[in-house]
Amino acid sequence: MAVAVPAGYDLIVLGGGAAGLATASRAVADGATTLLVTEGAPGGDCTFTGCVPSKTLIEAAADGLPFGKAMARVRDAVTRVAATEDEAALRENGIEVLRGRARFVARDRIEVDGHVLRAPRIVIATGAAPLVPPIEGLDGTPALTTDTVFELDERPSSLAVLGGGAVGCELAQAFARFGVEVSLVEEAGRLLPDGDPEASALVADLLTSEGVTVHTGTRVESIRGDGHRITLRSATARIDTHRLLVATGRAPVTGTLELEAAGVSTDRAGAVIVDRHQETSAAGVFAAGDVTGLFDNTHAAYAMGRVAAGAALRRTRRPAFSSAAIPRVIFTDPEIATVGLLEHEVNDPKARVAYLPMSEVDRAIAAEATTGFIKLITGPRRLLGDLGGGKLLGASIVAERAGELIGEPALAMTAGMFTGRLAQTVHAYPTWSMAVQQAAAQFFGEHGGRTARKVGGGTS
Numbered sequence: 001m002a003v004a005v006p007a008g009y010d011l012i013v014l015g016g017g018a019a020g021l022a023t024a025s026r027a028v029a030d031g032a033t034t035l036l037v038t039e040g041a042p043g044g045d046c047t048f049t050g051c052v053p054s055k056t057l058i059e060a061a062a063d064g065l066p067f068g069k070a071m072a073r074v075r076d077a078v079t080r081v082a083a084t085e086d087e088a089a090l091r092e093n094g095i096e097v098l099r100g101r102a103r104f105v106a107r108d109r110i111e112v113d114g115h116v117l118r119a120p121r122i123v124i125a126t127g128a129a130p131l132v133p134p135i136e137g138l139d140g141t142p143a144l145t146t147d148t149v150f151e152l153d154e155r156p157s158s159l160a161v162l163g164g165g166a167v168g169c170e171l172a173q174a175f176a177r178f179g180v181e182v183s184l185v186e187e188a189g190r191l192l193p194d195g196d197p198e199a200s201a202l203v204a205d206l207l208t209s210e211g212v213t214v215h216t217g218t219r220v221e222s223i224r225g226d227g228h229r230i231t232l233r234s235a236t237a238r239i240d241t242h243r244l245l246v247a248t249g250r251a252p253v254t255g256t257l258e259l260e261a262a263g264v265s266t267d268r269a270g271a272v273i274v275d276r277h278q279e280t281s282a283a284g285v286f287a288a289g290d291v292t293g294l295f296d297n298t299h300a301a302y303a304m305g306r307v308a309a310g311a312a313l314r315r316t317r318r319p320a321f322s323s324a325a326i327p328r329v330i331f332t333d334p335e336i337a338t339v340g341l342l343e344h345e346v347n348d349p350k351a352r353v354a355y356l357p358m359s360e361v362d363r364a365i366a367a368e369a370t371t372g373f374i375k376l377i378t379g380p381r382r383l384l385g386d387l388g389g390g391k392l393l394g395a396s397i398v399a400e401r402a403g404e405l406i407g408e409p410a411l412a413m414t415a416g417m418f419t420g421r422l423a424q425t426v427h428a429y430p431t432w433s434m435a436v437q438q439a440a441a442q443f444f445g446e447h448g449g450r451t452a453r454k455v456g457g458g459t460s
Helices: 018-029 044-048 051-062 067-083 087-092 166-177 197-209 298-313 362-366 407-415 420-424 434-444
Strands: 011-014 034-038 096-099 102-106 109-112 115-118 121-124 128-130 158-162 181-186 213-216 220-225 230-234 238-241 243-246 250-252 285-287 328-330 335-340 352-357 373-379 391-399
Touching: 011 018, 011 298, 018 034, 018 044, 018 298, 044 051, 044 067, 051 067, 051 166, 087 096, 121 298, 158 166, 158 230, 158 238, 166 181, 166 197, 166 328, 181 238, 197 213, 197 391, 230 243, 285 298, 335 407, 352 434, 362 434, 373 434, 391 407, 407 420, 420 434
Parallel strands: 011 034, 011 121, 034 096, 121 285, 158 181, 158 243, 181 213
Antiparallel strands: 102 109, 109 115, 128 250, 220 230, 230 238, 328 335, 335 391, 352 373, 373 391
């Protein structure tokens, strides 16, 4: 292979996903000569196997498209997005791209297909890959993963989804809407076990109403099957299915990097350990995105990448990453969005919760989409107490537009605003976002027959 790039750079980025692209873009904007090394096409999981195809499939299912046309839409969306971040587009923006597998040979040197490249600062952004659980027989069973499910050409007659987290719930609902007989299996006692319990219960009821068979508290002990029929067995259930989708999470990709050559430490899960500036245990080596295990969303990976680049190129006033005000969204219908703390995670006895069911929001009534709720959680400020409504600790929203609605609470938390600003801001009527204003008003007295309550005090 002829490498038409110099051996030395200001910054080398390993990985072409969201974190890697953000790192490289920020570095070039700061005037650094930058090389992006990627095994696959730039864009990474989000573009090819994650956000873009999954959300396109979800939208296609909601629109009632036949499965074949839905998958064609998925491929078209991936192609269109990928074209905005391919090698030619990156080079136009000043980012040099090298395709190949990288490994460390020293703290400031990597080797790519026999060629050694140097940089005083290197950022690891190699992402994560599907985690396949150690279940008897799974290795010999033709199973789909979240990386391969979008390669399907024909609609399966039935599908078992192993894993009731965000991706499992999203795809279970989408496939059910295509007329597939779906079984959703989760080992924990409820779906979305890391989320708001009320939201979890709502989603379980919703999926059941749409024909999904939900198995919670179910540990699959063995799997057997071929290309025609697959059987999952647990102590309490036997599930026969045409296809199996494993959606049990993802694991950091570091296996071929030879991190020990650079002195980079990882935790027991294989995630690269970083400080708040995204710097690893090796000076001058940084990491961003899913490979750190900090926050497994594309927008968080992008934020980490920008922090890593800024911190790598500055000696003083280095930026720092915090996930405190980064939202999460689950794209079921209705959507589930959270930012900050969930109610059951709050320990402050002085914290309060404003709760508003979507059935009391005029826009939701007009749209006949009244399933869901808003929770805003506040706590007292140091010295100022509850003045101005106190500070916003977190928000949970279940609604048709929850992913859009969560932006306002996230902004309030990022800016350190008084919660009262959400109530004072005039919102257009009738909009979904008025629900945020209505909920925030409860911290200042009765509004619509509701007032804020203490944490843990129920939903009414």
